[in-house]
Amino acid sequence: MAKYSLKINGKTQLIDVDPSTPILWVLRDHLNMPGTKFGCGMAMCGACTVHLDGTAVRSCSLPVSAVGKQAITTIEGLSANGTHPVQKAWLEHDVAQCGYCQAGQIMSAAALLKDNPNPSDEDIDNYMSGNICRCGTYLRIKEAIKAAAKK
Amino acid sequence: MKTHSRRSFLKASALSGGGFMLGISFLSNFKSFGNEPIANLPLGFNELNGFVKITADNVIKIMSPNPEGGQGVKTSMPMIVAEELDVDFSKIIIEQADLDTKHFTRQFIGGSQAIHLSWQPLRLAGATARQMLREAAAKQWNVPVDEISTQSGVLYHKNSGKSANYGDMATAAAQIPVPKEVKLKSIPDFKIIGKSQGNVDLAKIVTGKPLFGIDTQVKGMQIAMIVHPPAFGLKFKSIQNEVAVSKMKGIKAIFPIKIFNEDYEKTFFDTTTFNEVVAIVGNSTWEVMQAKKALKVTWQPIESYTQNRNMLGRKIVEKIPAGLEDTIEHKAKLAERITQPATVRRKDGDVETAFKIATKIIERTFNAPFLAHNCMEPMNFFAHVTDEKAELSGPLQKPEFTEQALSARLGMPLEKIDIKMTRLGGGFGRRSYAHWLIEAALISQKVKAPVKLLYTREDDMTAGIYRSTYSAYFRAALDADNNLIAFHVKAGGTPESPLYPNRFPAGAVDHYLAEDFTIDSNITVGSYRAPRSNFMAAAEQSFLDEVAEAAGKDPIDFRLALLNRAKEKPVGKNNEYEPERFAKVLELVKEKAHWESIKMTKKLGFSAYFCHDSYAAHILDLEVKDGTPVINKVWCAIDCGIVINPDAAKNMAEGGIVDALGAALYGKMTFTKGVPDANNFHNYRMIRHNEAPKQIEVHFVKNTLDPSGMGEPAYPPVYAALANALYKATGKRFYNQPFSDNL
Ligand code: FES
Ligand code: FES
Numbered sequence: 001m002a003k004y005s006l007k008i009n010g011k012t013q014l015i016d017v018d019p020s021t022p023i024l025w026v027l028r029d030h031l032n033m034p035g036t037k038f039g040c041g042m043a044m045c046g047a048c049t050v051h052l053d054g055t056a057v058r059s060c061s062l063p064v065s066a067v068g069k070q071a072i073t074t075i076e077g078l079s080a081n082g083t084h085p086v087q088k089a090w091l092e093h094d095v096a097q098c099g100y101c102q103a104g105q106i107m108s109a110a111a112l113l114k115d116n117p118n119p120s121d122e123d124i125d126n127y128m129s130g131n132i133c134r135c136g137t138y139l140r141i142k143e144a145i146k147a148a149a150k151k
Numbered sequence: 152m153k154t155h156s157r158r159s160f161l162k163a164s165a166l167s168g169g170g171f172m173l174g175i176s177f178l179s180n181f182k183s184f185g186n187e188p189i190a191n192l193p194l195g196f197n198e199l200n201g202f203v204k205i206t207a208d209n210v211i212k213i214m215s216p217n218p219e220g221g222q223g224v225k226t227s228m229p230m231i232v233a234e235e236l237d238v239d240f241s242k243i244i245i246e247q248a249d250l251d252t253k254h255f256t257r258q259f260i261g262g263s264q265a266i267h268l269s270w271q272p273l274r275l276a277g278a279t280a281r282q283m284l285r286e287a288a289a290k291q292w293n294v295p296v297d298e299i300s301t302q303s304g305v306l307y308h309k310n311s312g313k314s315a316n317y318g319d320m321a322t323a324a325a326q327i328p329v330p331k332e333v334k335l336k337s338i339p340d341f342k343i344i345g346k347s348q349g350n351v352d353l354a355k356i357v358t359g360k361p362l363f364g365i366d367t368q369v370k371g372m373q374i375a376m377i378v379h380p381p382a383f384g385l386k387f388k389s390i391q392n393e394v395a396v397s398k399m400k401g402i403k404a405i406f407p408i409k410i411f412n413e414d415y416e417k418t419f420f421d422t423t424t425f426n427e428v429v430a431i432v433g434n435s436t437w438e439v440m441q442a443k444k445a446l447k448v449t450w451q452p453i454e455s456y457t458q459n460r461n462m463l464g465r466k467i468v469e470k471i472p473a474g475l476e477d478t479i480e481h482k483a484k485l486a487e488r489i490t491q492p493a494t495v496r497r498k499d500g501d502v503e504t505a506f507k508i509a510t511k512i513i514e515r516t517f518n519a520p521f522l523a524h525n526c527m528e529p530m531n532f533f534a535h536v537t538d539e540k541a542e543l544s545g546p547l548q549k550p551e552f553t554e555q556a557l558s559a560r561l562g563m564p565l566e567k568i569d570i571k572m573t574r575l576g577g578g579f580g581r582r583s584y585a586h587w588l589i590e591a592a593l594i595s596q597k598v599k600a601p602v603k604l605l606y607t608r609e610d611d612m613t614a615g616i617y618r619s620t621y622s623a624y625f626r627a628a629l630d631a632d633n634n635l636i637a638f639h640v641k642a643g644g645t646p647e648s649p650l651y652p653n654r655f656p657a658g659a660v661d662h663y664l665a666e667d668f669t670i671d672s673n674i675t676v677g678s679y680r681a682p683r684s685n686f687m688a689a690a691e692q693s694f695l696d697e698v699a700e701a702a703g704k705d706p707i708d709f710r711l712a713l714l715n716r717a718k719e720k721p722v723g724k725n726n727e728y729e730p731e732r733f734a735k736v737l738e739l740v741k742e743k744a745h746w747e748s749i750k751m752t753k754k755l756g757f758s759a760y761f762c763h764d765s766y767a768a769h770i771l772d773l774e775v776k777d778g779t780p781v782i783n784k785v786w787c788a789i790d791c792g793i794v795i796n797p798d799a800a801k802n803m804a805e806g807g808i809v810d811a812l813g814a815a816l817y818g819k820m821t822f823t824k825g826v827p828d829a830n831n832f833h834n835y836r837m838i839r840h841n842e843a844p845k846q847i848e849v850h851f852v853k854n855t856l857d858p859s860g861m862g863e864p865a866y867p868p869v870y871a872a873l874a875n876a877l878y879k880a881t882g883k884r885f886y887n888q889p890f891s892d893n894l
Contacts, residue, residue, distance in 0.1 A: 035358070135810065
């Protein structure tokens, strides 16, 4: 076990876990922040996407020991009250079906727009292809991202 | 306005703090359910029971006791109640209730029949509550009840100028006897139904609030995982290094559990691939995952056995063979069996003579592999079992059945078992088979602590309960004028048959034969989005495309002519579909896509299917670039009766199309010596953003018929629309799924 001081959603969190523990399980098990989802555990589905210093990363494959001083943002901290343009666009386009993949989709989309405020369809396809949705909401996700880009 | 008799499914009661509750429990009235062919119970619309609760301080709640798995029923079904209750939909609270067999006698979940069956009862429930509130107001104001009107949750008496909120009258309404007759709104007066409402849980979803079973956190809760045999055809023997692994950090216990007792009579949903698995319990998910990797278990081959099942009264015997099965062998057996005579399920006319006099005969065979469900939320469940009671919570599709199985396993009466239902991170049929709930309960009982059982993706994908592998042979006879005079279908599967003998083109052809067969296997299977239709539509609609081509006819016109025949002079009995309704979706999609003007220039595929009381037709436009299909557009026409929540219904159709394209192009689960060849998303390919169609246009047939299923009907015809378009683009017919293997 080892002690870590992590900056998550603007707050400092102290935890004592095995250094190999992925951030996904630090969030879900140790900090009771279940918004970040488990889908595959091998960086293949995107359900666990969080931001590390603003960049989208798959938290299931990011050991706590690799984070250091970098700031983590999760779906719970993306905005104060669900007011991030991407979250608003998701509501406007009634994107979700089961909703399980959507936290990861939103975190990927928010990171995409930060890097590329005006993405083409192809940019969206390329960037978002790491996020699986079994319910098949891809078209709405694309529309919502385009709408959020305009905000 | 139509008048409807009250049915015994409504029960009013007073609330302790004032106000009233009207319970709705109507499936008990649908006795025919027990006789339905249960094998096609799919993931479906769920909202079969519920209640309206109005408190004295005017909080109006519509409880939705059955789970939501993405079909939008938690929104659409309360809309129906709210419509007749006459309340403002944005002001009511919709809540998920627990499994409550005391208040709701038949809390059954699943089957796209549900929305069809629940339409009238939900309307009656809303209308009855409104009527009781009106009667309470009439009594208090001492005026005739006919003079009381309502609007958006307020009661009015025009002549005296009196008005009151529903809440003001709720306590008095509880004393009113449930009326024998109520009036339902006329369809043109609908204010809520037919207007799109957003998903009631979406604000929580986009902010990451705990909604799903996997999000459960309880004080003192431990994490459990299971280790199951690596191959079908193996079973537990012994644990090799229990002591060493028990000493790993955070690990509390390691022990085998038996899911069903040997003498237990299984019912429809009591499927488990491995009846004995090893449980590992510890403090945190990551620690348990490490122990799971380190644990060494000895497995041994199973022997062949038979298993009795009580399928809601119908007893069947399943034969489970021993051995480590291979996909090569599955394919070889199906290929051999499909050439042999099978069990006749329907016969019209004189098929053999018709084939003898035919001018042209077309024969084709179609195949599809096993498919894994791959719900994005892996299987999981929370359990806290003590000597006194069992508390469980999590995502599942058939809580009432599972509760009975659990009661039998724990030897605990139903009253002591409490199952809370969370939102489902996908169901698609997989969550009907809740062996993991029993596993969680047994583990909690053993470690005497609250436990959350979690399957890794690998566990989820390799624990079985797949869509069966299927094969279908078709033979069509055309006469000299290119009329379809005989049609023969023979379909089978390992281990389940996909055949629906009474669907199109049955009823439209004079000489018709449908047969089927099954092949035993120890690979377990279960319902999968649009069970069996998902394959039969693919095969039949691809075949008909080829027959139309052989007849030199436009594929839509060819089918329309057959539907016209089925309407004018139907052949045989028990035809499941209504030809006129069916034809309408073909005509609608043809018109919306401007089929006539684009069919010569674009690579289009057409397909249509009827299932779950709904009709769907698609036109798909694609091109193939460097061996990769690029799907430009899908036009979709659907007749599901009255559309309750149009935008949500559209979302369901879009999702069904994308999901089916993924399965058709990439979906497959294969086996080598009993071991599933895929175990996570690196080797089980799912459709992704860049592979989805660029555009989907959904059109609904406008009518005032009772609403029917939307979760599945758009799904089955997609496969053939794709195959038929691929043919146009490549000149090659696609007989074997997944298509990307043959591109
Ligand atoms: S859970 Fe991390 S990418 Fe799937
Ligand atoms: S909404 Fe269900 S997996 Fe994406």
